[in-house]
Amino acid sequence: MSSADPAAAPVSAPAPTPQPWLVRISEVFAPVAEQVLARFGASTHTRLGADFYSIKTATPEAIRQSPAAVLARWNIPLEHSWPCHPAKMEGFVEKAAQTLIKKFGARTPQQLLIGQLNPGSPDPYYKSLASNLRGRALQLFPPMKAKGVEDQDSQSPTLFCLVGKEGLFCGLSTPQSANGFYAGGSLYVAKDTPDTISRAGAKIAEALHYLKLYRPALTPGSHWLELGACPGGMTSELLVREFRVTALDRSPLDRRLFQNPALVFHQMDVAEFRPAREDRYDAILNDMNGEPDESIRQVIRLSRQLRRKGIIVFTLKLPKVETVGAPLELRDEIVAKADASGLKLFSQTHLTYNRHELTLFFEKAAE
Structure with a gap:
């Protein structure tokens, strides 16, 4: 050989x-x-x-x-x-x-x-x-x-x-x-002014800025459904941008918000809310506390009222982060449930004003 x-x-x-x-x-x-x-x-x-x-x-x-x-x-x-x-x-x-x-x-x-x-x-x-x-x-x-x-x-x-x-x-x-327009990635938002309702307002302000990496800004008059709105920091930011807002929470909103006719507020559990058949939304904002499984379940249910190509800004609340695997597994579970219901993840990030949270961005698939 x-x-x-x-x-x-x-x-x-x-x-x-x-x-x-x-x-x-x-x-x-x-x-x-x-x-x-x-x-x-x-x-x-x-x-x-x-x-x-x-x-x-x-x-x-x-x-x-x-x-x-x-x-x-x-x-x-x-x-x-x-x-x-x-x-x-x-x-x-x-x-x-x-x-x-x-x-x-x-x-x-x-x-x-x-x-x-x-x-x-x-x-x-x-x-x-x-x-x-x-x-x-x-x-x-x-x-x-x-x-x-x-x-x-x-x-x-x-x-x-x-x-x-x-x-x-x-x-x-x-x-x-x-993953950001600024050097370092952060849009810093003044969150301690006399008109500030809560720090959550800075979070949605940054999220809306971040969205421009992927699509044009929503136009004034677009209709948002906000889940877990109390005390109203995010609601205030949406109203300032001339959006219409239907807000839900078991607790009351800050009374200053009710001066704006573009706001409709339902003081009730999100799970009990039943929109009218003809109601349509351009975007859903979820910042509910509680179990992520329940949050995504309510988002999926209410996403039936989203217009085609409507977006969802979803705050994923994380348990204490001690390993890389745990938050990623939770994220994967939530994304899989959304995907199975026709909600497609198009971006995800940890915003400057997030704590133990991630912000996930979904789009409603074409019907």
Whole structure:
């Protein structure tokens, strides 16, 4: 028997080169952050700011495609890293701006946005630094196609940068792929004004902003069915946007809301509500407390009154998050029940104003 030809032996493909990436995992999920990063294939990681992680992974697609992606609020490829201490560096703004135009100018980003690695810090220095750096860089770049944050095309590249005491970190990504229009992914909403009814108002304001990553905004006059409305923080935000709202809760709403004729309120258990046959809604908002199984059951029942292509914004209340698997299993159960009833998940995220919650976005399939 002749020996095997060495030339015919299979040649193994070279191992993929680990790529740098910046990932944001909310402090709410800090106990399982290591598990999430492991699912992204992170071979190394460094924590930056409050909840950002610089990682290297040979499977960057997992950051956006893994089931655990819902626990990561925002991400970009890390194409420029400058570890430094800007507050101690003379001429930081000019040096950084010149580097940005040299490295990214020819790639014509639609917009340049710069945020903070620690946006919750009371120290105004880095907020001012981010603003000054953006102002100087925009003087160097050609005019940007997108004039404002929400003028961005969700599927065209934006240059996102984050700055903090750890340095400057940048990358090009579409807003949809990054999972947010802003650098860092958060829309911050004033939630402690004299007219604020509850912090939940900030949550739906951010959810409506997030929806623009995937579809045009609902027009004024669109009819929302709100489940679990008390005390009315979300109701107030919907009314401010000139939507019609039918709100349900066993507890009363804030009396200030009843001055708006676009509101109809039923003080009753959601399970007891029976809309008229002719009633139709453009969207359902669910923020009910209680078991998720019961919440999705009521949403499915009432979704029969949704117009074709109507949307559902569903707050999934999570138990204490101690492992990655538990919240993902619960999410999968809820999504499977919705899907079986013709409600198709088109996005999911952890909003800035979510706590132990995820926000799921469904669309009613064509009848």
